[in-house]
Amino acid sequence: MHTFDITMENLSKIEGHTDLDVKVKNDKVEYVKLKISENKRFYTQAIRGKPATTAPQLMCRICGTCSIAHLLCCIQAVENAMDIRPSEQTILLRKLAMYGLYIRDHALHLYMFSLPDIMGKDSILDFDEHDEFEDRLLHSCFEVKAAGNALSTLVAGKPVHPPFPAVGGFVKIPTKEEIRPVIKQLEHIREDVLELIDIFMPEKFDFTRETNYVCLTSPDFNFYTGDHICTSKKECIPSEKFGQHLVHKVIPYSQASGYEYEGETYMIGALARVNLNEAYLHPKTRKDAKKALDIFPSNNIFHNNLAQAVEILHCIDTSIEILKKAKFTEEKFSITPKAGTGTGVVEAPRGTLYYSIDTDKTGKITHADIVVPTGQNQINIEQDIKALIEANLSMPKEKIQFEIEKLIRAYDPCMSCASHFLKIKWE
């Protein structure tokens, strides 16, 4: 019979701060507590009374790595509240900004956080430049990230807290001269990403547990538009109703809120998207990543890494196609303040991000509610950790601990996002 405790403080190679406490007694896991210890910054209070047009630039400061997702989701909610209809070009540029975010953010996670686990190293910077394979991975890591950064900078002005996207449109649009080198950069990294997919394809640690996968669905697998939220139970709801289907769960030991969908735990993120919407990936991606895509749908959380690698390829293929065809022109837009309630729903790299915003007739924000991906995954992560430990009780404790760390990393959690806001009803 196994009885032991696991305490892991300030987990590394994830975004933000989190601790984990586990207690096992007589072969039973008594509890798993993922304690998101990132300190609160009260954005949903700070935004009240601010002009809605300035809100997106404040709210994107919730998170450094998925800043573009917060910015665009908040813009979408404000536009819906004030009945503003952005142009087709604006929508296209927002999709491109998301593709840039995904390339950079997924590459950060896969190369810098997860790849060292596979290669038996502590850090990407420990990779040996004198070893041909490791040297190639080092170069790939920074070139793929740089290409995502370049795409975000081209469209949005900066990769983090970007200045160009605004309520109503873009304050600057990319020129032909600026577009050309970015296409080249994206073409250049395509081979690297195909190799990345190959690296994450064989998953030695086969850990499966059934759960409900949930994501925003769009016919071109973009991350910004989509009328419906769909699940692996083959149920779909209008995306603006997403908030009504979530049940907030108080997690007393965590600075973040947990959620259930229709009263059950669920998982969002790349694995959910590829499981549900594989058919909508770019045709070139589907052709060249066919072997990897045959693995999906998958119930193995470690395949979230592979799904992210496939999404990088999809973002490259789609962006190149859009940029080659596009003829962007300057557009004027103006804002008329209006009272209303609007929702924003986008797929952030780690899953569905939801904003609900109320404005008054002067265009000031009176209320905001935000549901972020990591909060939604928190209960599922804990249940996965419990199942992983119970299935591997005979494994040495250090090895279990390493696999738990890998599992948490596979979710690619973002603690800055998870702890930004306030839910008062503590139990």
Added chain:
Amino acid sequence: MAKKGKLRVGWFSFACSEDSTIMMTEVLNECWQEWKKKIDIAYARVLQSQNEINDLDVAFIEGAITTNEDAKRAKEIRKNSKYVVAIGSCAVTGMPSAQRNLFDANLKKEIKPLLIKFKHREKVLALKDVIKVDDNVPGCPMNEKIFLEVLDKYLKKFGV
């Protein structure tokens, strides 16, 4: 232990969006080869799991101080570092993480239970309010150019 001929640095994060951490990983896109030769990264949770806080030449600290525990930790970092650089707006000025300092009475009352529950300080502080800061890299996220200038200054100071 310090590696000979390299600048021994730590990268630390308190309350913020970690946007400057992300920018640091983006700066690496261009600088990683130089950093591998010149910099011994003793502490950076975003990059590695084996981290040490002792005998640092320079500590780069992002984020504002929201708890007494954070303040204690910042003092520990200061004690173990020859120089400390505040990174990004939250560390340099406290903002935007310190926005709750400006809340009106109603909002302050609303967030009070959480401040008590998670042992948050009454007021959020900039790094300089807690420890001596030798240099600042402002910006939200940090200005990359100023960051590289400050880093270069310390590389030269330590003869790297």
